[in-house]
Structure formats: structure tokens, C-alpha cells
Amino acid sequence: MIDPDEPLERQVQRQARIIDALMRRSNRQHEVGGTAYGAFQSAIALQGQVWAKTRDLERTTDELRHARDEGERMRKNLADALAAMEGGVALFTDGRLEVCNDIFLKLLPDVSGRLQPGTGIEQCFGALSGSRHVVTVEGNVDAALAQARRGGVGTSVVSLVIALTGDRWYQINLQRTSDRNIVLLLTEITTIVRRNRSEKEHLIDRQADYLQAVFENMTSGVCTFSPEGAVMMYNQQFRILLGLPYTMLQKGTDLHQLLDFVAGHKVIVDAGLFEIAQWLDRLDRQGRLRRRMRHATGRMLDLHAHRLPDGGVMLELKDVTLETRATEMLENRVVERTEELTRANDQLRQQFDEMARVEEELRQAKERAEAAVSSKTRFLAAASHDLLQPVNAAKLLIATLRESTEGTGVGGMVERLDGSFSSIEQLLHSLLDISRLDSADRALTPSDVGIGSLMRSVRDDQLPLAQRKGVTLDVVPSGAFVRSDPVYLLRSIQNLVVNALQYTPEGGRVLVGCRPRRGRIELQVWDTGIGISRKDQKRIFEEFARADNVPLGSGVGLGLSIVDRTCRHLGHKVRVRSKPGVGSVFSIEMELAEGRVAQSSEPAEGCAGPVVSETEMDHIVLLVENDPDVLFAFTSKLEQWGASVLPAGSITEALGHVRDIGMAPDIILADYQLDDGETGDRAIAAVRELTGVRVPAIIITADRSTGLVSKGAVEGFSVLTKPVQLSRLRPLIDWKIRWQSPEAAE
Template identity: 80%
Template sequence: MIDPDEPLDIQLARQAKIIDALMRRANRQHEVGSSAYGAFQSAIALQGQIWAKTRDLERTTDELRHARDDTQRMRKNLADAMAAMDGGVALFTAGRLEVCNDIFQALLPDISERLQPGLEIDACFAAMSDSLYLVTVEGNFDTALAQARRGRVGASVVSLVIELVGDRWYQINLQRTSAENMVLLLTEITTIVRRNRSEKESLIDRQADYLQAVFENMTSGVCTFSPEGEVMMYNQQFRQLLGLPYTMLQQGSDLHRMLDFVAQHALITEAEDFDIGYWLDRLERQGRLRRRVRHATGRMLDLHAHRLPDGGVLLELKDVTLETRATVMLENRVAERTTELTHANAQLRQQFAEMARVEEELRVAKERAEAAVSSKTRFLAAASHDLLQPINAAKLLIATLKDSAAETRFAPMVDRLDGSFSSIEQLLHSLLDISRLESADRSLTPSDVCLGTLMRSVWEDQTPVAQRKGVQLDVVPSMVFVRSDPVYLLRSIQNLVVNALQYTPEGGRVLVGCRRKGGAVELQVWDTGIGISRKDQKRIFEEFARADNVPLGSGVGLGLSIVDRTCRHLGHKVRVRSKPGIGSVFSVEMEAAAGRHAAPEQGCEQTPAVVEAEMDYIILVIENDPDVLYAFTRKLEQWGASVFAARSAAEALTHVRDMGMAPDILLADFQLDDGETGDRAIAAVRAECGVQVPAIMITADRSNDLLKRGAREGFSVLTKPVQLSRLRPLIEWKVRWQAPEDGPVDAAQ
């Protein structure tokens, strides 16, 4: 019934009406009521409600009175604060002037009457712009007001600087204090502006002094002219360089007059070219002028003229006499040097032509040398079979003769003949190894190799030699796998053992074994021989080099050289430790095969011991060389075998057909006549017989390809010259233990 938003006096009048109506109602109920007591109770209750309402009205009246007093006090405090401020202040609410102080109102007297509460802010700025007391504004009122309106509440202040009459300066700051309110502050900055202006003028004066001091201390002569052509600033160096009298070069002197003086007194030697009009025209068109002139005193001057921004001219003179002389001297030296270089160039061309001719001759010589080496390599490779064939035949015949001449007067002679052929065989193997190592990139094929098999093979080959010399040869079996080439590694081990046996006296000992060194394996050959001095240890691996204590006739010095070259190609490390009179230790360090563990000793194939019983076997021999075929036949027959000799695969098939049965074993040369090969002959005989006849390939070819082919096709490989100490046990083993139907693979070398 009572709206709290209405004015207080209206609320009080309405409450009085309500109370009066309630009183009248109570009186009427009292008059017409049947019970006096009930009427009395109603009156009491109604009176309590009236008192409560009265107290609420009084409390509300007090609060409204206090709020009105606070508002008036706050407005008075705000007015006092604004009056106490040094600058002008104006508060705009909802875009209209709410309140301002006297400073703001009196700033522009001609518009002070218009600055009344309720004035729109746009009209306020328009009135300020129209004021006669406003001289300049650095900025724009409308732009500043729009920027302030777009800014966030409490954002940065938008500032303007205005100048008033009497050289007074003020800064106007605009800032939004709420969504509806905006404050405008006027701060006087007259003192700051005047002080900055004074400092600027003082700085300009000092800069002029500094500039004059710089001019005076410059090595170049400098003079500036006004747009009217009058001298403004110069230094003494300019007057001295140009040779002008004091009266000619003063402040206010005319440029044209000075140039006329220079031309009339021939201060510039090129007087006929001294065209002042041309100079000035060029300076006017291009804004700069640069020219080198010669002074009457002989000095060379660089003249630089520049048009200044205000239209004046800056002239600069620089003495370049020394520079000119140096340039002339340099040009002369350059000319002389050019002549020398031209002559040297001609000589270099002649030398280059000579070098080109020599290089061409060297290239031809190199090609010839490479062709010769290639021819030699091809010759040795092609001739190895032919060279080893007679050696092989001779060894077989000597072995047969040795058995036949035993306990006769010819036995010592046969032994010497056997030793001579062994030396020839060793030397031939060394020469062939060197030839193969020259093309090692093509012949070396590293693979996983079981060292135990190679060590066992060397032991079997060299045991007879050790027994003849009275030297004990021991091998500590080690079935570890290494990464190397089996053929060349076998030859290296064999060379080390042969070398140790050769230089170990009777009663000595040679020991071969292996040691683990992390991820590597070191094969060692120990001997109790004559030893090697420290100075000889550095050269024993050279070709044809021997230690000083080596007796004459004990070799040509190729074995260790071949070992060193082979190991370098394979990436192995060769070392030697030795002491004269005590013995030597040669070692070869190799990389252990990854993922391959040492196998049990019986896992690697070993050649059985020599069986002295007679061979009651049928042996088919295929060999195209008649001498080798004859020697094989005699030796095998001496061992008790029945031999069918054939020079070709066709002849071998004829023998098989005549026998009507398969031979016990087949021995075949690899290279036969008319392009035939031993592997194809073995395959033909097996096909004719219908069984996997045991077979041994005897060849001079030492490549790994033939070994791999033998592993695939089931035949063993022996290299020429054949070691009889290995041939007989291998025949016994293959006939007795290699069943024809199984066809196991044997890779003996």
C-alpha cells in the first residue's frame, strides 16, 4: 500500500490515513459489538500494530535524513576537493557536466558562463574550440573524445596539449571512470614548456659552438654558405688549403666573389676549365658536386659541394696530395707487376703445357703398368694350375719312389729330393699368395670360420715335418668361430707354424692355441726358437726381409710378409713378442663371430689318423695331365687300391660301364680338357651309377666358391700339390664312413 520509492512526506501522509482508518474501524466495532471485552482486546491489538508501524516510519525517516545529510556532505567535500586542486577538473555524468571547479570555469573567460551543470561534453569541447583565448591545440578535440569513449573503464588517459594567450600551456587529460562518467583534468605545464624551450635554445647555442670547434679541428677545409650565397661558417683549414686572404673569407662574404678571386689568381691550375657557371648549374641540378683539382702550389685537392636542406651550400676541401702520389706509385707498381705477371703467366703456361705432357706420359705409363700388373695377375691365375700340375705329379712320384727306395742306398737321395720339392712348393705357394693378395678385393670373402678345424688341419700337415726335425708340435684345440676368410686364414696360420718349426732347433717345442680378449679372439703361435732382436722385429714383416741371426739358406723371407698383408686385408692385427735365444710369440687378433658359440671339439670335422692297412678299394681317377694321372695311379696302387685312370668324363663313364658297378671313391681334377670341369664329371658318374659316389675334388683353385659348391654337391676339396698325409686318411674316412645314399658334405681343404 506504501511504495518505498515514493518521497518520505508522501509515505508519512499515507501512513496517517491508514492509521486514521483503522481507528475509525475500531470505534465502530466497539459501538456495535455485543461483547465489551472483545472490543477492548481488538482495540489493544490494533493499537500495538499502529505503534509498530509508527516506530518503522520514524526509523525510516531518520535513515532518510541521515542519507540526505551524507549526500550533501559528500557533495560539499567533492566541491572543496575540486576547489583545492591545482588544475581544472570537470566531472561529466551520462555525457553532461555534473560539477567543475573554479579553475576549469575561469580558464577560458569568454566561455565561462556556458560551463554550467547539464552542459553536454560535446558542446563543452565545441565551446573550448571557439574560445578566443585558445591559440593552438596539439591534437583534435573530437578525435580525443571519441578515443576516450571507446576506451575501457580505467584505461589509459587520452591527452591533448593546448596553448592559451600569454604563452600559457595546459595539458588536457580525458579518462572514463565508469560506464557513464568521464573526468576531464586540466594541468598547467607552462613552466615545463618554457624550461624545455630555454634548454633547447641553450643546446642549440652550445651545438653551434661544438660545431665550430669541430670545424676548426677537422683536417678537411669546410665552409657553409646561405641560400643567398653568403659565408655562414668556415674553418681556417679551408682558407689555408685554398690560399685565400683573410679579407676574402669572412662571415657574409659572397660565394661568387670568392670563386671569381680563385679564377683570376689561378689558384686552380686548370683555369681554362674553371667554369663557375657550370659548377653552379651542376650543383643546382644534382644537389652535389665532386671534382679533383690541382692547386697552384702543386697540391691535389678534392672538392666536394653539397646542397643543404635550406638551400645553402656546403663546400669541403681535402688535401689528397699524398694519396694521389701513393696512387700514382701504386699504379706504376701495378703496371710493373702486371708486366711481371704477364711474363710469369707465359712461363706458367709453358710449364703447364709441359706438365700436361708429363701427366699424359705418366697416365700412359700408369696404364701400361696397370696393364702389366693385370697381365701378371691373370698370368699367375691362369698358370697356377699348370705350375702346380708338375709339382703335384713330382710329389706323388717322389712319395712313391720314397716308399720303394726305403732301406736302400737311394733313400737319402730321395729324401733330399723330397725336401727340395717341398721348398719349391713353399716358394710357389708364396708367389701365388702374393699374386692373389694384389687383387684381394675380389678374392677375399669373410665368413664364420671354426678355428679348431684350421688348427687341426695345420697340425696334420706339419706334424711329419716336426717329427723329422725333432720338434714337438702341440695344438690346444679351440672350437671358437671367428670372422675371416678360411683359405687365407689357413695359409696365415700355416705360414706362422712353418716359420716357427723352421727356426726352432731339435728338442724344441711349438705350441698353437687361442685366447679370448673381450669380443675378439687372439690366435698365438709360441716357439722356443732362436728369437728375434728388437730392431729386427720392425722389419721381419717386409718382403724378402730376414733377421740378422737367421742362418743362410733358410728361406727367402716371404712367409711373414704374406701373413702381414693377408691380415691387413682381412682387418686382423698381427703382433710379435720375442727375445733372442728364448723364443717368439706371433699372434693374430680377429673379430669373434657374432652369435656363434664355441662348438664341441667333435662338432668340427677332423681328418682321421693315417691307417697303414692296404686299401682294398676301387678308385676312379679323372685327371687330364698324363704325368699327374700316372703318379696318382702308381701311388694309389702302392697303397693297395685298384685304380681306373681316365683323362676325361667320357672315359670315366666308359670304365664305369665296363665295371658294371660304382667305384668305391672318385678322385677328379677340377680343370679338364675341352672346357670340362671336375664337378660336372662327378655329377655324370653319379648319374650313371645311380648312387652318391664319395668324391674328392683335387685342384689348384683356392677360391671359396669351389668350397661352397663342394658343400652343396657333396664332395671334398683338396688343393694341389696334394698332401699325401691328408689324402689317404680322407679316402679311408669317406669310403668307410660316408654312406653313398646319404652323401654327407665334407669341406676338407
């Protein structure tokens, strides 16, 4: 019935009410009891309960008295501890004054009566600020209270500084010690403030001494004037530079008096009172003045005048005599040097005019040379078709004649004739390649090229030559892709292989392959030929240069020059290693196109394509060629292969043949440059439009640019260059008809 956790006073009250209730109950039972014995028993029981409750009440009262004594003792100990502290201390609980020491109360006697327990902390600070003993308070009281309340328990102290009468200084520190309590500490800092003030005054005095010492040791003369114009501070150098007597320059001397003395005694040459008055006027208007003036002794002085922040004036004098003399000497030398430079400039102008005339002549000569080279290039480009046309016709006729005379008495002569035309073709190709590489508008277009197909193409072209010479020609397959121009890289590999076969005797061997070189690839051509001496290895890449051990009649020396020029334009590196009598190794190092995978496609120019049988060509071939000789030779060769040829010299004639047979041909062979501005690609497009069938087609042209090849890839025709290689033409025709027949295409 009694909660032991309740305060002792509350427990005593409850016990008293319980005893009172028991007594009333006992009285009622006594009044209504049945017998005296029952009443006696009730009285005995009630008395026992009363004694027990009385003992509990006495014990509880003793504990309450002991707790009160302990609280009083702790409060007295706290008061003694606060009284023993050197500074003033006040404890605020829930924002109200709980306890403080005598130092806190007696610090400001006029407001001590208002600082009683229970007073709010704001009222305490208001009383402190309003005391007549407080001179100043450094800091914001409201902000300090707010910061102390927001701060965590035991966090940094918030401080204020107050100045009291009698030059006394105290620091007020506020700190939150618990969720409910804030402690205020008053610490006297009078000794510290006075010591700092004394040190500051001493430092100021020393700074004045230092400043005066600096003034006296300056090379410039310095003098300062008060706003009223009286001398405040100066050094001896100022007096010496102006030549003033000791009595004239003293503390308190007036500025105008000093200037009157300077003007009256002609201390400054050509500086009268009027000019000095102008100086002062300018100083008043602009706040600064700078003048260079000549002293009566001949020295040159620089005068600098500045307005000080308080309205005073500072004058600074510098002796610039040596500097002035040096400047005058320099100016004289500059004048002399200017005259010399003027004369030299006249000579240079004459030389420049002469050089301009020579440069103009050189420019004109260069333009004429460039025009000649450009004319030669345009001529070779325009004439390449006409130059290659008869060679192409002759090769076709010789090929037809060679098959017809094979095994007869004139077969050998035809074979020699074929070799002669091959030499003419090789020389013509070399000249055209050099012309294109030398032209200003070279059409080298690097792309990702499969090097394996180029090596196979060269092998297929040169294998008959190797067999006739009795030389073994081997090519190691490669699936690598390189960054290069496909046309000129093919020509470079072909030139290296042709040279190797030409200078390798019967029974020798030529090997072509590739080696990886740290992210690049090196194509190598090995041979067991006559070799090249070390001195010849440095000049064999020049035009018309051949090694000393090369037999007569073995070429004019253009192949390696073309290889060198091509590789320089494409950024490839060409190397040669050779030993006379042992053999040579020529290599081309190129950038490797990473991530490329070889893909199957139609045979490009220079590729033999799939191996086909030598059976008769039972196909209808539409041949479009404007040159009658080439048309005749081509028709004869195709018919010799077993084809049914529809020869046409123009697009109109070709379309007439198609209408006559009433069907699409199996394949179209067309020259690119036809008469009257017609082209082979237009002929192919016209036949396809007429028949409604995507007829396989091959363009045969002397144009070696990559633009036509790119167009062929888009429009679906292949490109072969003249003079056409029959070893390439026959497999390509069979391949395109077999894999790109009209029925399969549509």
C-alpha cells in the first residue's frame, strides 16, 4: 500500500492515514461487538498493528531527517568550495540562479541585491550590464547565452570581457555542464591586460626608434610635414642633399619658409617662387608630385612629394647624378647607333630589294617548274589510257597467237615477243607510278588491307616466270590486315618479288612471308640470288640506279625507287640485308590493323580468285570496247576460251545486241572510257535497266585510282586495270558467273 520509491514525506502521510483508518475501524467494532472478549481481542490486534506502523513511521522519519542533514551538508560543502575559489562562480539550473559565491555577489555592489537564488540568467546579465561600475562589455551577451544553450555538455567555453571602473578587467566564461545546468565563471585578467598594454606601448616606442634609425640610414633624403606645414621628422641626408644650414631645418620649421629659402638662395637652378608655387598647387590637386631638378652644385636630384593620410606631406630627395650622366651617355650612343643603323638599314633595304627581285624570279621559275610537272602529270594521266590501249590489244593478240602456235616453229618467237611486251608493260607502269607519286595531288588512300590476298595475287602472277627460270616461289599465308594503300602496296610487293626472281639463278628459291614486330608487321622477301654489296645497298633505291654486279639488259632500275617512294608516302619502313653470292632480304614494315578478321569476298584486283577448271567457257559475254584493235583481240581470246561474244563499240550498240538476243548476257566486260563521254559503268547500268537483271560485270580500265573501286563495291562490278592479266581475267569471269549469276542476284 506504500510505494517505497515515493518521497519520505509522502510515505509518512500515507502511514498516518492508514493508522487513523484502523483506529476508526477498531472503535466501530467495539461498539457493535458481540462480547467483551471479542472486543478485547480486537483491541490487542489493533494495538500490535499500531505499534508496527509506529515503528515504520519512526524509521521513515529518521531516514528523512538524515537525508535533509546530508543535503544541507552537501550544500554547505558546495558553498565552501565556491567561496574558496579565486574567481566569481554562479550555477544556473533551468535558466535560474541556483547558488553563487561571495566574489560574484560583491563584484558589483550596486546590483548584488538583485542577484538572488531563483533569478533568471537574462535578468542577472541585465543587472550586470546596467551596473554603474561596468565601463564596457566586449562581446554580445545575447549571442553568448544562445551559444552556451545550444552547445553540447562539456563543449568549448563562451567568453565575454568586461571593463570595470578603476581599470579592472574581468573575463566571463559560460559553459554548459549538464542538460539543465550552466556555470558562469568570473576571472580577473587585470594584470594580463595591463602587461599587454605596457608591452604594446614599449613596442611603439621602440618602433619609433627603429623608424628614426631607418630614416637616418636611408640613401634618400626624407622629410615629413604636419597638416599645418611644420617639420615633423627628417634625416640628415635631406639637409645634405639640399645644402641647408642646421638652423633652417629643425622640428617645427614651416614648409613655406623652407621653400622661400630654397628659392631665395637659388638652391635649385631655374626654380623661382612662381614655379615652386605651381608645385604646391599640383600637390594639392593630385596628391603627389615628381620633379627632376638641377642643384646649384651641379648635382641632379629627383623630388617625390606625397600627401599623407592625415593631410601632411612627405618629401623624398634622391641623388640621380650618376644615373643622369649614364642616361646622357646612353642617349648619345643611341644617337650614334641610330645613325649607324640608318645607314645599315639603307644597305639592307637595297639588299632586300635585290633579294625580292631574285625571289620573284625564283617564284616564277618555281611556278614554271610546277606547271611543267603538273602538265607532265596531266599528260601522263590523260595519255595512260591511250598508252595502255595498244599494249593491252597486243598482249591479247599475243596470248591468242601463243596458244595457236604452241608446238610450232614460230612458238619460240611468239614467246620472245610476249617477253618483250611484258618488259614494255613493266616500264610503262613504272613511269606512270613515278609520275603519280611525284604529283602534288597524289591519290594514296590508306585503308585496312588484307596482306594475304596481295601476296597470293603476286604469287599467281609471277609463278609462270618462276617456273620458266627454274626458281622455287613460295608464299607463307597470312591473315593479317595492315594500314596501307592496296594498289601501291600490291605494286611494291610485286616489284620486290620480280627483282628477287630476276636476280636468282636457276635452282634458287624466293620466299615471301610476314613477321610480327611489336604491334606492327614486317613483310619480307627472301632470295638466294646474286646479292648486293654494302656500298650498293645505299643507292639501289634511287632512280635508274643498279648494283655493280647486275648483268646488262636486266632492267632500268625503277622498281626499288617506286617501292621507296610509296613506302615514304605511306609511312612504311623499307630495309635491305644482303650478302654477295648468298642472297638478299627486302622488308616493308607497316602498321598492323588490330581487331580485323579476314572475310571471304570476291577476288579483288590482283587476286586469282577460286581455282577453276580449264574447260571451255560456255557463256554469253557482252564486250563493250571503243578501241577496234582491243575489241578484236579481246573477242578473239574470249572465243578461243569458248565464249559466245557480243562485241559492241558503244552503249547503243550493246543495248542493240541485248534486244536482238532477247535475254540478259551472262556477264558484261566493259572498258571505262568510251567515246562521246560514255563510260563503262553507265553501259552496265543501261543493260541492267533494259533486262531488269543485275548482270555480273567487270570494268577494264587504265584508271588506277581507288575511287572507281569504291564505286564498283557500291554498284556491284569488279575492276581490272590495263593491260589486263589473262591469268586474273579468266578465274574472275568464272567466279562472278558462278557466284553472282543474274538468277542468284535477283
